[in-house]
Amino acid sequence: MKHLLVIIALVAGLIKDDAPAGLYACKNVRITLYSSAPLEDIEAESNAGKSVFNPATGELAFNVAIRSFKFPKSLMQEHFNENYMESDKYPQASFRGKINEKIDVNANGSFPVTVSGVLDVHGVKQNRTVKGTVNVNNGSVSMSSEFMVRCADHNIEIPKLVFKKIAETIKMTVSATYSPLNNQAK
Amino acid sequence: MKKAFLFFVLILTLGIARAQTDTTATDSAMNMLNEGEKEESVIATFKASRLIYSQTTETVKKNNLNFLVIHRFGDIGGSDGGSSTLWGLDNSSDIYIGFEYGISDKLDVQFGRSKFEQMLELGLKYAILKQTADNSKPFALTVAGKMGLKPYKVTTEVFDDYTNRLSYMAQAIIARKFSSRFSLQISPTFIRNNLPFPFIEGNEQQFFALSAAARYKFTKRMGIVVDYSHPFSSFRQNSNSPKFYDPLAVGIEIETGGHVFTIDFANAKAISELNYLSDTESSWGKGQFRFGFTISRMFSFGPNKRNKDKSNY
Numbered sequence: 465m466k467h468l469l470v471i472i473a474l475v476a477g478l479i480k481d482d483a484p485a486g487l488y489a490c491k492n493v494r495i496t497l498y499s500s501a502p503l504e505d506i507e508a509e510s511n512a513g514k515s516v517f518n519p520a521t522g523e524l525a526f527n528v529a530i531r532s533f534k535f536p537k538s539l540m541q542e543h544f545n546e547n548y549m550e551s552d553k554y555p556q557a558s559f560r561g562k563i564n565e566k567i568d569v570n571a572n573g574s575f576p577v578t579v580s581g582v583l584d585v586h587g588v589k590q591n592r593t594v595k596g597t598v599n600v601n602n603g604s605v606s607m608s609s610e611f612m613v614r615c616a617d618h619n620i621e622i623p624k625l626v627f628k629k630i631a632e633t634i635k636m637t638v639s640a641t642y643s644p645l646n647n648q649a650k
Numbered sequence: 651m652k653k654a655f656l657f658f659v660l661i662l663t664l665g666i667a668r669a670q671t672d673t674t675a676t677d678s679a680m681n682m683l684n685e686g687e688k689e690e691s692v693i694a695t696f697k698a699s700r701l702i703y704s705q706t707t708e709t710v711k712k713n714n715l716n717f718l719v720i721h722r723f724g725d726i727g728g729s730d731g732g733s734s735t736l737w738g739l740d741n742s743s744d745i746y747i748g749f750e751y752g753i754s755d756k757l758d759v760q761f762g763r764s765k766f767e768q769m770l771e772l773g774l775k776y777a778i779l780k781q782t783a784d785n786s787k788p789f790a791l792t793v794a795g796k797m798g799l800k801p802y803k804v805t806t807e808v809f810d811d812y813t814n815r816l817s818y819m820a821q822a823i824i825a826r827k828f829s830s831r832f833s834l835q836i837s838p839t840f841i842r843n844n845l846p847f848p849f850i851e852g853n854e855q856q857f858f859a860l861s862a863a864a865r866y867k868f869t870k871r872m873g874i875v876v877d878y879s880h881p882f883s884s885f886r887q888n889s890n891s892p893k894f895y896d897p898l899a900v901g902i903e904i905e906t907g908g909h910v911f912t913i914d915f916a917n918a919k920a921i922s923e924l925n926y927l928s929d930t931e932s933s934w935g936k937g938q939f940r941f942g943f944t945i946s947r948m949f950s951f952g953p954n955k956r957n958k959d960k961s962n963y
Contacts (some may be wrong), residue, residue, distance in 0.1 A: 485673070487676070487679050489679060489683055491683055514680060514683040514684060515684065516680050518675060518676050521674045523675075524676075525679075526838060527680055529690075536950075537714075537950040538711035538712070539711070539908065539948050539950065541712065543907070545693060545694070546693065546694040546870075547870050547871065549686070550830070552830055553830070554785070560676075560677075593938065598743060620868075621872070624906050625906055625907070626906075629710050629907065645679055
């Protein structure tokens with residue numbers, strides 16, 4: 465195990481050294497979730513998502529700590545973590561994928577895109593293709609997307625007792641403004 | 651054969667290494683971004699601010715109001731129990747109605763009234779330490795203090811001096827969530843009754859007690875709770891008439907969104923610490939235990955743009 469860690473560290477170190485220039489990153493991705501049910505609308509927000517975008521390959525990665533989602537009611541927040549997302553077992557949700565269209569970060573404009581990859585929520589991976597928009601404005605890159613996540617797809621159980629309060633499908637929005645990674649170092 | 655195998659392994663390893671380098675440019679950048687994330691505190695050590703008798707380390711969060719109704723029925727067995735009282739359901743040993751309001755996420759103020767001794771009580775509870783996931787803080791620490799007032803003539807005629815009506819409690823609650831299922835807490839407690847309670851010659855005005863309580867969840871929303879206390883009081887230890895017993899209770903805790911219900915069996919008649927630590931004269935062994943329940947309902951009064959016309963959570 466120790467050896468494995470050393471090897472991983474070495475590999476990671478090597479990669480870091482020849483990480484291609486031109487990676488874009490965002491440390492404060494805004495992610496919201498919205499559940500609309502007969503008895504109650506529930507909305508939560510995190511501004512602590514992380515994202516990395518590689519314009520050369522189109523690779524796109526997102527990570528967010530489940531605990532960073534803030535709810536208007538503290539009890540909801542506790543139940544979200546404790547009963548639904550089990551954030552002690554699955555502390556992060558992530559997405560790893562590729563933008564299917566080629567994005568030129570030197571050309572200003574707004575481009576509709578589709579992104580295909582793996583969405584990992586509550587420890588369950590799902591292949592997803594979602595629509596989004598990429599905005600390029602004088603070297604600054606921003607992205608936004610809206611998509612639905614079915615609780616059942618990720619083994620998130622909603623007890624019958626509260627099904628009128630929590631929707632089976634949750635609307636997610638993601639928005640990120642990127643800057644070149646090297647400028648962010650330290 | 652062996653060589654071929656080694657060669658195969660080598661090729662495979664190279665292949666994997668290659669495959670990794672294809673994707674990890676983004677991943678390593680991601681790891682860099684995630685570095686130095688602050689360690690998360692452990693939440694929901696307990697579902698409610700009370701187990702059966704004991705207060706837990708949980709405080710009511712800012713702008714939330716917890717409404718408590720706690721009930722203890724009469725003795726199930728023994729001379730006061732049996733079918734003539736429907737196993738105690740005809741009687742109520744104690745009824746407690748309480749409110750706990752969160753001033754901040756760490757501090758709440760509590761007010762309650764017991765049938766037992768008709769006691770009014772006012773208290774504060776403050777969460778000092780939170781357990782952290784990395785065990786740099788292996789447990790949570792909360793302190794609680796309360797003052798009880800017996801406004802009416804109760805078991806004694808000797809409330810000549812008004813201060814004799816007052817009792818105090820100071821408590822440190824130390825809890826650890828061992829897993830998402832199992833949490834344990836111990837709480838050293840100091841009790842002071844200005845007039846010794848019960849008012850019997852030789853009884854102490856003040857004494858220490860130690861409580862231990864635990865929860866084991868068998869589903870996400872249901873668990874078994876156990877609660878035990880021992881007062882360190884030589885008077886209570888040695889007294890034969892009345893005889894004193896250690897409070898012990900077992901129950902089932904059920905959470906349904908905004909409510910937490912506890913259904914329990916307990917030997918102590920009283921609900922407030924000031925009463926049950928001072929005066930538990932009923933024994934499990936003699937059938938002097940009772941059915942009881944706790945309803946804990948959380949209301950949220952925080953700034954809430956939406957949900958105006960929809961129900962409270």
